[in-house]
Amino acid sequence: MRPTSALAAALALASGALAGKIRYLGVAIPGIDFGCDIDGSCPTDTSSVPLLSYKGGDGAGQMKHFAEDDGLNVFRISATWQFVTNNTVDGKLDELNWGSYNKVIDACLVTGAWCMIDMHNFARYNGGIIGQGGVEDEVFVNLWVQIAKYYEKNDKIIFGLMNEPHDLDVNIWAQTCQKVVTAIREAGATSQMILLPATNFASVGTYVDSGSAAALGAITNPDNSTDLLYFDVHKYLDINNSGSHVECTTDNVQAFEDFATWLRDNKRQAIISETGASMDPSCMTDFCAQNKAISANSDVYIGFVGWGAGSFDTSYILTLTPLGEPGNYTDNKLMEQCILDQFTMDSKYAPTPTSISTATETGTSTPTPDPSSTSGNSPSSTTPSADKQTPSSSPKANPVNDPSSDTNNSSKDGNKDGKSAAPSGAKALSGSLLLTGAAFGYMMVAF
Ligand SMILES: *[C@@H]1O[C@H](CO)[C@@H](O)[C@H](O)[C@H]1NC(C)=O
Ligand SMILES: *[C@@H]1O[C@H](CO)[C@@H](O)[C@H](O)[C@H]1NC(C)=O
Ligand SMILES: *[C@@H]1O[C@H](CO)[C@@H](O)[C@H](O)[C@H]1NC(C)=O
Ligand SMILES: *[C@@H]1O[C@H](CO)[C@@H](O)[C@H](O)[C@H]1NC(C)=O
Ligand SMILES: *[C@@H]1O[C@H](CO)[C@@H](O)[C@H](O)[C@H]1NC(C)=O
Ligand SMILES: *[C@@H]1O[C@H](CO)[C@@H](O)[C@H](O)[C@H]1NC(C)=O
DSSP, X not given: OOOOXXXXXXXXXXXXXXXXXXXXXXXXXXXXXXXXXXXXXXXXXXXXXXXXXXXXXXXXXXXXXXXXXXXXXXXEEEEOHHHHHTTOTTSOOOHHHHHHHHHHHHHHHTTTOEEEEEEOSTTEETTEETTTTSSOHHHHHHHHXXXXXXXXXXXXXXXXXXXXXXXXXXXXXXXXXXXXXXHHHHTTOOSSOEEEEOTTTTBGGGTTTTSHHHHHHTOOOTTSOOXXXXXXXXXXXXXXXXXXXXXXXXXXXXXXXXXXXXXXHTTOOEEEEEEOOOSSHHHHHHHHHHHHHHHXXXXXXXXXXXXXXXXXXXXXTTOOOOEEETTEEEOOHIIIIIIITTOEEOGGGOOOOOSSOOTTTTOSSSOOOOTHHHHHTXXXXXXXXXXXXXXXXXXXXXXXXXXXXXXXXXXXXXXXXXXXXXXXXXXXXXXXXXXXXXXXXXXXXXX
């Protein structure tokens, strides 16, 4: 994956004897999900679009770095239902907010990588479980049909139906997911991968025992195949599998081995779309061990996405945000040792950079992307942001309140007025509260 000397390559070959080659390897680019609660409440005023032009983290520069310098080929871009519809649960994709989201997707697509949509709502909308007391299945189906039509022709988009369902009836949830899969395919999006998430926060440790693997495994495309339908797997390594503690207490090796056996027996595959750890010595040991085990089972674990960079700064507990400045980023030791050194990528899936995004060519109700949006966010045309030091602890201007940032390039608002432009409501949140809220967003209970 990374350029290596002949000797290093030989050593990698030797140590990688057990490891297969993984198809998709990358990093999560969160920010829009900041402030989400596991009850599916996701306030839009704490969203931080991970682009310098929105005073968020340098998601565009990060993805460019990861793709060009590390050869990574998948990025998971967080969205929330509230954000993309501007709080109209059964409404249309909001022109401005969907446009903002697509600037991040564009920045991903230009790297040549696959771009995974992460609908970060925990199978809920504002407290109600989809199809189980909350909004009806049809409302959720309508959300995904709109997204599917938008990306109908772009097979580099991966549809992550939902982040971390929990505390629900997984058989009913699988029926909901079946409706969405059928609708996505019937809307014309037949060539995209779709990720099916288990209950209990998609934990690998309970995938089979919770009944999730069997229920989700029965979901099919309209032609009765399961092509491009993959299980979505998450796992953390701290005491309550929440990703909120510095110390790691498990390496999860057994759990990943066990589910790999189930997958192989059932001729299915999975993508690990979220896992992460701190740089505490316990985690440098456990996270590296976990990922080595995943790598050794890359016949069934075809993808891996580490959490996270985006609008998180370099001091976030699980940070994979690269060090340095736009245009001159380097990876932290967690990224280098526990991710890049543990996996060998399948060169058939190397990122294929494009100069023009294809994201919106088939879009219907949304504006044509401003061609300056991607170039404007590239490191070469953006001065380092003072803001960058604390992207997640310093609330960013919310595009909901700052639509001008949607139509202008980034050199103006890349830094200097970052703090003064923060909405007063978000400003009242302390950095740690925002961080806690964000970190809390992903998590749950130990198994
Ligand atoms: C899919 O399976 C169902 C039930 O077995 C069957 O009725 C239907 O004809 C099949 N559809 C296709 C396209 O094969
Ligand atoms: C890149 O960053 C490194 C330190 O991380 C520094 O030594 C080097 O001078 C920088 N290069 C450029 C071109 O800024
Ligand atoms: C979202 O909706 C509110 C209330 O209708 C409106 O004031 C605001 O401009 C909208 N924001 C965006 C980004 O569309
Ligand atoms: C953005 O650019 C437009 C012209 O494209 C200009 O009219 C507008 O004033 C600019 N907005 C800001 C905030 O600079
Ligand atoms: C957009 O970028 C161009 C070229 O970098 C610059 O001259 C112009 O001032 C920028 N516009 C805004 C509104 O920042
Ligand atoms: C996990 O631990 C964190 C930190 O102690 C705590 O805030 C959180 O509530 C715990 N989560 C669960 C589900 O126990």
